[in-house]
Amino acid sequence: MPNSLYKRYFLEKKLAENAGRETWLAEDAGLDPPQKAIVKLLAFSPKLEWDEFKLFEREAKVLQNLDHPRIPKYRDYFSIDRDRGEGLCWFGLVQDYIPGTSLQEKIEEGDRFSAEQVKAIAAQLLEILIYLHGLDTPVLHRDIKPSNLILGADEQIYLVDFGAVADPTVVEGATFTVVGTAGYAPLEQFWGKAVPASDLYALGATLVHLVTGIEPASLPQNNLRIRFEDRVSLAPDFRRWLSRLLEPDLERRFSSATEALAALQDSSLLAIPKPDRSRIxxxxxxxxxxxxxxxNRFSWMDVVKLTLQAIATSFWIVFLLSPTAIGLTLSFLIFLLLMFSTLNLKILGFAVSLLIITIWAGTKSFPEARNARAKFNLKMMEVFxxxxxxxxxxxxxxxxxxxxxxxxxxxxxxxxxxxxxxxxxxxxxxxxxxxxxxxxxxxxxxxxxxxxxxxxxxxxxxxxx
Missing domain, CATH: 2.30.29 (PH-domain like)
Structure with a gap:
């Protein structure tokens, strides 16, 4: 790749490189005076997946229509032919350079964020999301994480890297290209059905990373919910607010950035009223x-079932708990039959003997009788x-x-x-x-x-x- 692109962008330092992608810090000589810029390059090669190209092109189109003080501004989009691209066609995207440090770098340097710092970061990001989600065609970032958040020299938080942004022209209900980072992206996003609340989940996972110093993917989970409460001491209201952002169930998560910001600023909005007609x-x-x-609510059919179950259970237990009495009685009858009977009666006595053996074998099932009684008692407890x-x-x-x-x-x-x-x-x-x-x-x-x-x-x- 030549150091000069169109004799305007002079590449100074490679910031990242990954599978046909390069990100450079450059100087934009087309401005007076020259200014720093970020140049993102994508190589068009046989190894390139078509979805990657669509995402790159989509990022350029989306940035071109955004105007927010804490989102890098779009500057240019161009292509480089094979002759100048050292045998490959390249596509380039130029945007403003934000001087500062990513929050990921801060974490790796050992910085820890207090609850108040995290709240301030959350408020700034929610204001950005209110803008993005509130556009006539909402823009979903889909990759909010510490490495995509820049703490600028002005102490403001900037949201960068719109390479995973959802196509704002896609009709509601259609599936998107599956993108995102494990640990930060919610489940519905990996199903290809991201919604504005998906960015809120990623925000919550990012804030948990900042406040605990542990990547969300490394934290334990229970019922798909990230468990962070025992890793850091937080005020109850703020902990509940974070938990609401991280709800796996979309219906229980904040529905909008506006709602989340209001609840962050006024914890009373988090309160759930007691449902009407509740008997608790x-x-x-x-x-x-x-x-x-x-x-438990139950019908007359439940009562009938319980009654029949009670009768069956009682019979089963009596039958199994009484083999000694039955055995002694029948043994005496068999003795009389075998001593004073004809051949037919002796056959009958033999059959009765088998019955006794069966009854005695039933004593081995005594634990089953106890289990039947326990299940019946449990059902009685549940209903009454x-x-x-x-x-x-x-x-x-x-x-x-x-x-x-x-x-x-x-x-x-x-x-x-x-x-x-x-x-x-x-x-x-x-x-x-x-x-x-x-x-x-x-x-x-x-x-x-x-x-x-x-x-x-x-x-x-x-x-x-």
Whole structure:
């Protein structure tokens, strides 16, 4: 590649090189006085994937129509023929040079970002996303990560590298080229269906990287959710805000950058109201949180099924628990038959003997009888009992309480709860130690989300005292 392109762009320093792509720091002599610029080059070779060329061309078209003070401005787009390109055709994109350091370089240099610094970065990026997503044809960046964020000499954050940008002319619902960086891109983006909220997820993953110093892909996950809470101490409101950005479920993530920025500036907007007509009973005391969940809803058919199951279970248990009594009685009858009977009766006695052997063999299935009884009791508890949760400073418990039956689900120390979250259309899950416990299956998603919020808020308040 010659050092001079069109006698205007003088290449000074190669910043990056990757599979037919080169990024250069150059001097733009076409301006008076000359200014620094970034020149991105793409080699048109047999190894080039057509999608790569489309993305490169798309980046140039999108940048040409953007006008934001913290996005590099488009300057030029050109091609270089084989003669001047040392045997290859090249395409070039020129944009403003932003003096500064990428946040990725800051992390690699050992810098750590405080919660307040991360909040400031988040606010600046959300303002950029509000602009991009609010255009007549929304622009999706699709590759927000620390290496694409520049901390400028003016202490402002700049969003660079629009090489993965989605085509703004594609109709809604159509699939896009699959791009993005593992750990930062949400699941729907890898399905080729990125939406504005996909950039919000990438923003959340980036902020978690900044505040923990750990790449998102290296953090543990649970139900596709990045677990970062135990790696850094954050204010409860900010932690909940980050968790909302990182929701795997699009419906539970912030729907827009405007909504996310408003919630960052006013944490009260994060609060989920108690759903109307909810039968959950929740009482807060200075040193206690008490929750009683409603019973499962059931029909008369459920009652009939339980009755039949009770009869079958009782018969099964009686049959298996009484082989001794049955065996002694039938043994006496067989003795009489064999001693004082004809041949036909002796055959009958032999058949009865087989019956006794079968009954005695049934005693080996005694654990199955206990399992049947346990399953029946569990079903009875699910239908006719309530889940009761009590949280104190040093102890908490979750149990099922009915009229005649009661059993414990979990009991322990609140400080040992690793996470509590609502799984859509399933249950609330508490991670305690190395195990997971479920409850609230009968609740609606809205009730589960609200209840998790209330429990987490109470735990946060107690842990900060």
């Amino acid at each position: 009973m929740l009482k807060k005391y200075p040193e206690k949180l008490s929750i009683v969940l409603p019973r 009992s309530r889940a009761v949760l009590d949280f104190h400073r040093d102890v908490f418990s979750i149990r099922r309480r009915g009229l005649l039956l009661s059993n414990w689900i979990l009991q322990g120390n609140p400080s040992q709860i690793k996470s509590i979250e609502a799984i859509p259309q399933e249950a609330i899950v508490i991670e305690y130690g190395d195990k997971f416990y479920k409850f609230g299956q009968q609740l609606t998603d809205s009730e589960r989300n609200w209840l998790v919020q209330e429990i987490q808020a109470w735990l946060d308040e107690r842990s900060n005292k």
